[in-house]
Amino acid sequence: MAVFRTTLLAAVAALGLTGAADAADISGAGATFPYPIYAKWAEGYKAKTGININYQSIGSGGGIKQITAKTVDFGATDMPLKGEQLAKDSLAQWPMVMGGVVPIVNVAGIQPGQLKLDGKTLAGIYLGKIKQWNDPAIVQLNPGLTLPNKAIASVHRSDGSGTNFLFTYYLSQVDAEFKETVGSNTSVAFPSGLGGKGNEGVAALTSRTDGAIGYVEYAYALQNKMAYTLLRNHDGNFVAPEMKSFQAAAANANWSSAPGFGVLLTNQPGKDSWPITGSTLILMHKQQKDPQRAKQVLDFFDWAYRHGDQLAEQLHYVPMPDNIVGTIEESWKHIVGPDGKPVWTGPGS
Amino acid sequence: MSAEGTALARGAARARRGTLPDRAFHALTLLFALLVLLILSGVVFALISGALPALGEFGFGFLTTQAWNPVTEKFGALAPIYGTLVTSAIAMLIAIPVAFGVALFITELSPNWLKRPLATMIELLAAIPSIIYGIWGLFVLAPFVQQYIQPALIETLGQIPGIGLLFAGPPLGIGVLTAGFILAIMVLPFISSIMREVFETVPAVLKESTYALGATTTEVVWQVVLPYTRLGVVGGILLGLGRALGETMAVTFVIGNSHRIHASILQPGTTISAALANEFTEAVGDLYLSSLIALGLILFAITFIVLALAKLLLLRLDRQAGR
Numbered sequence: 001m002a003v004f005r006t007t008l009l010a011a012v013a014a015l016g017l018t019g020a021a022d023a024a025d026i027s028g029a030g031a032t033f034p035y036p037i038y039a040k041w042a043e044g045y046k047a048k049t050g051i052n053i054n055y056q057s058i059g060s061g062g063g064i065k066q067i068t069a070k071t072v073d074f075g076a077t078d079m080p081l082k083g084e085q086l087a088k089d090s091l092a093q094w095p096m097v098m099g100g101v102v103p104i105v106n107v108a109g110i111q112p113g114q115l116k117l118d119g120k121t122l123a124g125i126y127l128g129k130i131k132q133w134n135d136p137a138i139v140q141l142n143p144g145l146t147l148p149n150k151a152i153a154s155v156h157r158s159d160g161s162g163t164n165f166l167f168t169y170y171l172s173q174v175d176a177e178f179k180e181t182v183g184s185n186t187s188v189a190f191p192s193g194l195g196g197k198g199n200e201g202v203a204a205l206t207s208r209t210d211g212a213i214g215y216v217e218y219a220y221a222l223q224n225k226m227a228y229t230l231l232r233n234h235d236g237n238f239v240a241p242e243m244k245s246f247q248a249a250a251a252n253a254n255w256s257s258a259p260g261f262g263v264l265l266t267n268q269p270g271k272d273s274w275p276i277t278g279s280t281l282i283l284m285h286k287q288q289k290d291p292q293r294a295k296q297v298l299d300f301f302d303w304a305y306r307h308g309d310q311l312a313e314q315l316h317y318v319p320m321p322d323n324i325v326g327t328i329e330e331s332w333k334h335i336v337g338p339d340g341k342p343v344w345t346g347p348g349s
Numbered sequence: 350m351s352a353e354g355t356a357l358a359r360g361a362a363r364a365r366r367g368t369l370p371d372r373a374f375h376a377l378t379l380l381f382a383l384l385v386l387l388i389l390s391g392v393v394f395a396l397i398s399g400a401l402p403a404l405g406e407f408g409f410g411f412l413t414t415q416a417w418n419p420v421t422e423k424f425g426a427l428a429p430i431y432g433t434l435v436t437s438a439i440a441m442l443i444a445i446p447v448a449f450g451v452a453l454f455i456t457e458l459s460p461n462w463l464k465r466p467l468a469t470m471i472e473l474l475a476a477i478p479s480i481i482y483g484i485w486g487l488f489v490l491a492p493f494v495q496q497y498i499q500p501a502l503i504e505t506l507g508q509i510p511g512i513g514l515l516f517a518g519p520p521l522g523i524g525v526l527t528a529g530f531i532l533a534i535m536v537l538p539f540i541s542s543i544m545r546e547v548f549e550t551v552p553a554v555l556k557e558s559t560y561a562l563g564a565t566t567t568e569v570v571w572q573v574v575l576p577y578t579r580l581g582v583v584g585g586i587l588l589g590l591g592r593a594l595g596e597t598m599a600v601t602f603v604i605g606n607s608h609r610i611h612a613s614i615l616q617p618g619t620t621i622s623a624a625l626a627n628e629f630t631e632a633v634g635d636l637y638l639s640s641l642i643a644l645g646l647i648l649f650a651i652t653f654i655v656l657a658l659a660k661l662l663l664l665r666l667d668r669q670a671g672r
Binding site: 058059060061062064079118131152153159160161181182184185186187188189190191192193194195196201204205208209210211 | 400419421491519522606607628631
């Protein structure tokens, strides 16, 4: 699977090389999580305008490095950059699309949506404190369910990723001990459990190991028909991972509270909010040498906001709410050409 | 000096210098040879310069601590080094006797009609890409190990005080032992096909005369075949060990990728190459990246030491044999 990704990368890189002569080509690199939707949007946009968008899904870390080195037109990251880092490299940042992280289990007899968990229990499992499926903490949350006397194999991401960041950020929010001993980052040192590479690696390990629990992006849980769990949210309700609960989390967020829209949607209030929701972000330089080219890039994102919602929902991503899109496009006025004028002044300008 | 003598001397000198195409060819091959050296030293240089920040920060402690925490930026290489050595050791423990048996059967005991197909099949094992081994390991071998082999090990060997620690813990399927199994299967064809080839180089007259003296097959193997082919056998084993130490993809699938040293070989671990494959793409932060490069440098050093030891061993064997 990893080799498949490498081949894909090589193919994308090769496309990038052959297309390098064409000035109309837009290049981006970064997070793997939004790759399917960016690719879909790029396809739709090319069919409409003839402009090619090459997106290399090399990971958030790589995306940040490439945009800082100015080798691509835009970078993409799942972990928002902090205000000071944005200021240091003079970068603009905004969210493009949202998604959710979903716990999945492989316990004989447990169907999708049957098992209920809360943040504390999840943190206990990943800290290695809750070792058996019939631990009182889990039994107490699931009165009607017979849980086996079987060891829990917790599966985590072995590579750095935005999914990891969201998951550990949420657990750190709800459990002080998790925050203290593990913390939150794109890659962390889990005290116990198995590591799988990528969402596909975690999904494969979980489905092949009896008694396993893992966490993947929503789309992976859905495609692989894995037994997802319900989670108790901030308001104390058990919610299922679905488009509606992700949108509920986004609706309650205060987007202007962090520089570059770097708001994390985990543990949001609201009775329907899914607790592990996140957005994936775009990075662009605020000082553009070639305003024409920068405008083309922003035209693409504008098109994606306006016409890409249906494609996003088909792939189980959550589109940005319309009122936030307005605020985001407003913020694009800080992206300027050498003459100090904004490169993008509105759709079709 | 006679005219004839000078002509001869001139001819000899020309032969030494060679004609123009000869000299061009000489220069070209020299260039290729130097190119290999240049690439090798370039790799070493890049590894060392990349690893310097991490080695400067953690010093010798990098080799002796097992903390691997990207959040606090504390890195130590002990867990991957341990994992690399232990998985390779398990692999060799299983693969060497089996490979020896396979090679011996094909060269000495097998009926003639079976020799060719058997040898070809073993060589085909070597042609399977490592990613296929990884997928097979994850989807077939690991669940099998979790259901049957590990519970059996825990209930038998795991109950013995002392070595029981090696086989303790819940059966997860994924782990150091499973990685060792996969590696054993992967290196088996390399070792056995080299052993088979060197066993075939033993002159028939040697074996036949030993048989004529009344020796049994076992005696022929131990007294004639093995001493005659010792170098080749050790070479084959080392080739297998080299492959086991550096194998990446298949191990990454089944080892569990956890930067932790467990006493039990049933628990997850990691190897140097698996850690690199997993973490390189999203290593944010210079110290993190540098620590990964330092891991690469250590793998390079381990392989180098293994090969150097092997050469020394062979030299000593040669001297003992009086060759």
